[in-house]
């Protein structure tokens with residue numbers, strides 16, 4: 515579906531505040547009730563044709579989850595009303611969406627989505643009505659301490675945003691959004707710092723991957739501590755995050771990319787999108803670390819040194835891949851595809867640590883692990899492994915997401931091979947079920 519290209523006339527924040535209402539373009543009106551004193555002041559005489567509208571959403575309520583008709587409540591001054599085009603089913607929220615967690619107040623799940631801005635609060639400066647936006651799972655406010663020191667992936671704006679209901683069910687039950695940006699509804703209402711305006715005709719399903727999983731993998735290999743050309747990389751886990759990390763490593767010019775994945779069809783996709791070798795952890799078992807180290811030895815003989823020679827005996831920490839990326843995580847549900855060797859996720863973390871050589875870079879970006887893990891104190895202390903651990907792979911969303919859109923447009927990031935199953939809103943539960951079962955790579959709900 516082509517993006518909406520018509521733009522509403524520019525409207526300055528000052529004029530909005532002066533008028534107390536936002537009259538934007540042909541009938542598209544932004545507004546407002548105050549969740550802040552500013553918003554209340556700006557709102558003045560409230561006028562809106564979006565507040566009160568009804569829309570459908572997949573709602574987790576009590577110990578059930580179903581598609582419900584909701585009524586939109588007044589929005590805050592910094593909030594944005596987005597007409598959703600697509601939303602990706604992130605494994606992280608499968609338990610919440612499938613209602614296997616303890617009963618909770620009504621909430622629309624979400625870990626990012628793509629859509630068109632339909633209305634804005636009077637304090638919004640980042641986007642305009644008519645913009646196509648990526649609503650990212652992690653914000654970048656540009657003002658908090660972590661944003662200012664270049665660590666936007668730990669933006670703290672969410673700690674200050676009021677968590678208020680954005681809609682109500684037919685019986686008046688208030689409905690919240692997961693993380694204040696529930697994307698499994700025809701309308702989502704994020705704060706503006708979650709939004710990045712983009713200009714592209716890439717399909718909604720492909721773009722939706724850039725709001726969490728795909729962006730995580732790409733950021734891990736391209737932005738956090740970028741993979742160097744000609745280097746060797748091992749990626750544990752070939753789900754949507756790992757398959758994106760593999761592609762990021764390929765784009766950056768890695769010449770050896772080893773994927774470790776128990777599920778056969780995922781190993782095949784890994785080879786298709788850039789892995790040079792795939793390994794099954796169930797087959798290699800205790801020999802996995804040594805096998806990866808053997809693959810990364812490079813040309814060395816007893817009597818000849820080549821430039822950049824690598825020495826060391828497999829089984830020690832002196833040899834291994836330059837970049838080690840752990841994307842597998844723990845099982846939230848028993849998979850219906852091939853299960854890995856450790857549902858807690860601890861084994862993959864330990865193997866990733868063990869295979870990272872002295873002087874190498876280790877990235878851990880997966881979630882869902884259970885239990886504790888320990889490392890030899892002396893090796894942990896001073897053997898020169900650099901450990902990067904970050905939300906969304908260290909993403910700086912305002913900087914990185916437009917770049918990643920260009921990578922899809924140029925055919926460098928193959929998002930189509932990852933968005934393997936699309937569903938309408940009415941089948942959202944099914945989309946989350948196949949995500950939990952790991953029988954598809956990435957399930958995406960596409961809105962009509």
Ligand SMILES: [Zn+2]
Pocket residue numbers: 604605606625651726727
């Ligand atoms: Zn996610």
Ligand SMILES: [Zn+2]
Pocket residue numbers: 653654655656657658659660661666668669670671
């Ligand atoms: Zn911030």
